[in-house]
Amino acid sequence: MSQINTNAGIAKILVAPSVILLALWMIVPLAMTIYFSTLNFNLMIPGGRDFIGFENYYWFFTDPSFIAGILNTLILVGSVLIITVGLGTLIAVLVDNPFPGRGLVRVLLISPFFIMPTVNALIWKNLLMHPVSGLFAWLFRQVGLEPIDWFTDLPMTSIVIIVSWQWLPFAILILMTAMQSMDQEQLEAARMDGAGPLSTFWHITLPHLSRPLVVVIMIETIFLLSIFAEIFTTTSGGPGNQTTNLAYLIYTQALLQFDVGMASAGGIIAVILANIVAVFLIRAVGKSLAEQ
Amino acid sequence: MDMHRAKIVKNVSVTIAAWLIALLIFFPIFWMVLTSLKTELNAFSTPPSLFFVPTLENYLVVFERSDYLKFFWNSVVISFGSSILGMLIAVPGAYAMAFYPTERTKGLLLWMLSTKMLPPVGVLVPIYLLFRDTNLLDSKIGLIIIFTLINLPIIVWMVYTYFREVPKDILEAVRMDGAHVWGEIRHVLLPISLGGLSSTFLLSLILSWNEAFWSLNLTTSSAAPLTALIASYSSPEGLFWAKLSAASTLAVAPILIFGWISQKQLVRGLTFGAVK
Numbered sequence: 001m002s003q004i005n006t007n008a009g010i011a012k013i014l015v016a017p018s019v020i021l022l023a024l025w026m027i028v029p030l031a032m033t034i035y036f037s038t039l040n041f042n043l044m045i046p047g048g049r050d051f052i053g054f055e056n057y058y059w060f061f062t063d064p065s066f067i068a069g070i071l072n073t074l075i076l077v078g079s080v081l082i083i084t085v086g087l088g089t090l091i092a093v094l095v096d097n098p099f100p101g102r103g104l105v106r107v108l109l110i111s112p113f114f115i116m117p118t119v120n121a122l123i124w125k126n127l128l129m130h131p132v133s134g135l136f137a138w139l140f141r142q143v144g145l146e147p148i149d150w151f152t153d154l155p156m157t158s159i160v161i162i163v164s165w166q167w168l169p170f171a172i173l174i175l176m177t178a179m180q181s182m183d184q185e186q187l188e189a190a191r192m193d194g195a196g197p198l199s200t201f202w203h204i205t206l207p208h209l210s211r212p213l214v215v216v217i218m219i220e221t222i223f224l225l226s227i228f229a230e231i232f233t234t235t236s237g238g239p240g241n242q243t244t245n246l247a248y249l250i251y252t253q254a255l256l257q258f259d260v261g262m263a264s265a266g267g268i269i270a271v272i273l274a275n276i277v278a279v280f281l282i283r284a285v286g287k288s289l290a291e292q
Numbered sequence: 293m294d295m296h297r298a299k300i301v302k303n304v305s306v307t308i309a310a311w312l313i314a315l316l317i318f319f320p321i322f323w324m325v326l327t328s329l330k331t332e333l334n335a336f337s338t339p340p341s342l343f344f345v346p347t348l349e350n351y352l353v354v355f356e357r358s359d360y361l362k363f364f365w366n367s368v369v370i371s372f373g374s375s376i377l378g379m380l381i382a383v384p385g386a387y388a389m390a391f392y393p394t395e396r397t398k399g400l401l402l403w404m405l406s407t408k409m410l411p412p413v414g415v416l417v418p419i420y421l422l423f424r425d426t427n428l429l430d431s432k433i434g435l436i437i438i439f440t441l442i443n444l445p446i447i448v449w450m451v452y453t454y455f456r457e458v459p460k461d462i463l464e465a466v467r468m469d470g471a472h473v474w475g476e477i478r479h480v481l482l483p484i485s486l487g488g489l490s491s492t493f494l495l496s497l498i499l500s501w502n503e504a505f506w507s508l509n510l511t512t513s514s515a516a517p518l519t520a521l522i523a524s525y526s527s528p529e530g531l532f533w534a535k536l537s538a539a540s541t542l543a544v545a546p547i548l549i550f551g552w553i554s555q556k557q558l559v560r561g562l563t564f565g566a567v568k
Contacts, residue, residue, distance in 0.1 A: 008392060014384035015385040015400070025407065032418035099306050111318055122522060128320060232523065250416065274414075
């Protein structure tokens with residue numbers, strides 16, 4: 001009995017550092033953000049740090065750039081999700097078939113996920129999408145089309161393309177792995193019964209992938225809500241505020257305009273937005289934990 | 293006979309489609325490496341040159357002029373530092389939760405996962421001010437602390453799922469033989485889970501190496517890692533595509549290779565054990 005008690009005690013001590021550090025990391029800065037968000041606090045204006053209640057939130061919500069920021073965030077997250085999850089599922093199913101060089105194909109498919117965001121953004125912006133010397137411009141001219149000035153004329157589309165290029169491999173990697181645990185006998189049985197590829201996909205593959213798909217959507221959403229470096233290195237949120245998402249808007253408020261109060265209010269709004277998604281993710285992961 | 297032919301047609305089309313898609317997705321990386329071997333003039337010539345005399349000049353220039361090694365070293369110190377620190381903090385916790393679970397363990401794990409949902413912009417302002425007041429801005433220590441904290445939940449989770457897979461009876465058998473807990477860990481647990489621990493370490497390295505939000509916001513020059521160096525190439529003056537490509541190729545190569553090696557194990561960490 002005392003052995004069990006000592007073990008439990010030691011176990012607590014071993015877990016403590018992780019718990020304490022994460023609690024500090026969550027609570028201290030978040031409490032500060034909440035506090036700052038109620039102040040009239042600008043680093044460029046010395047002195048005054050008056051308590052102004054919810055005024056920052058009021059200004060944030062009535063500022064047209066905030067509405068644009070929310071909309072841009074939703075468009076970015078939504079478009080990238082549709083592209084990566086849709087194509088990711090199709091590609092994962094495709095490469096689940098045996099064919100020569102499958103190992104190498106998988107390596108090529110997942111590679112962009114390991115490219116750092118700033119490299120990703122600059123390679124696309126310069127080498128591929130540059131309106132005069134980019135490869136796309138040359139290809140367009142080859143087929144007799146006018147080259148597109150991507151980041152000026154289609155800024156959000158361009159951001160969606162480069163972010164999707166990074167996250168499509170993530171979806172492929174997860175779904176490809178999930179495909180491997182498919183019940184081969186069940187597939188064989190379905191085939192014996194004369195089920196076509198479409199109906200096996202619909203009735204066996206898709207249900208098998210439902211949990212991994214949920215996980216992919218949730219995890220991508222968490223990361224996509226905070227996309228920053230790709231915008232920072234390509235459009236700087238422009239032209240105008242066409243590619244300013246919530247993360248970039250808060251950055252400009254905080255580190256370019258030094259408006260701590262406003263930026264903090266924006267930060268809290270971002271936290272609330274992410275939490276709505278998080279509730280679903282934690283439920284999905286908790287379910288898989290219970291089944292172990 | 294028709295079945296046979298249909299099968300061949302299917303195999304051939306699967307092969308062609310899969311290779312075509314793979315080459316298309318990989319193309320930007322290939323194009324970056326190719327551009328890094330061109331002269332600056334060649335790099336933005338139209339039509340794009342496919343056949344040229346490759347040169348390593350850009351790599352030399354990148355090394356000499358941009359103080360590349362300093363940034364590379366910063367990336368190495370920050371990502372290894374935070375990954376080692378993260379493992380030291382997380383492994384004992386994961387051990388306790390996997391082998392001495394209580395009724396609170398599951399809730400604790402989910403709470404740790406929930407800290408990962410905190411968007412970085414939500415705490416950018418206070419962290420920036422705290423760092424400014426404690427002289428941690430533009431310091432390697434500062435980034436090591438941040439990266440350790442943001443990767444800690446992933447490390448705990450991943451190690452936890454690996455420990456959970458160690459057969460309980462093996463550990464019990466050793467205990468019957470009278471082995472001390474420490475001996476049990478050193479001679480049985482660590483050898484069994486070494487593969488899992490090293491892939492966890494690799495995932496932490498990859499995530500830290502590629503992290504760009506905090507490294508762009510908290511560093512300026514002396515502690516700036518490669519992500520920030522590459523971002524500095526975005527300034528519009530002059531088109532140094534070949535040099536940009538050379539610097540980028542060097543920056544992504546080590547992590548790309550790590551990723552290839554550990555692709556299967558990464559899935560578990562990236563999905564918090566929900567997909568294996």
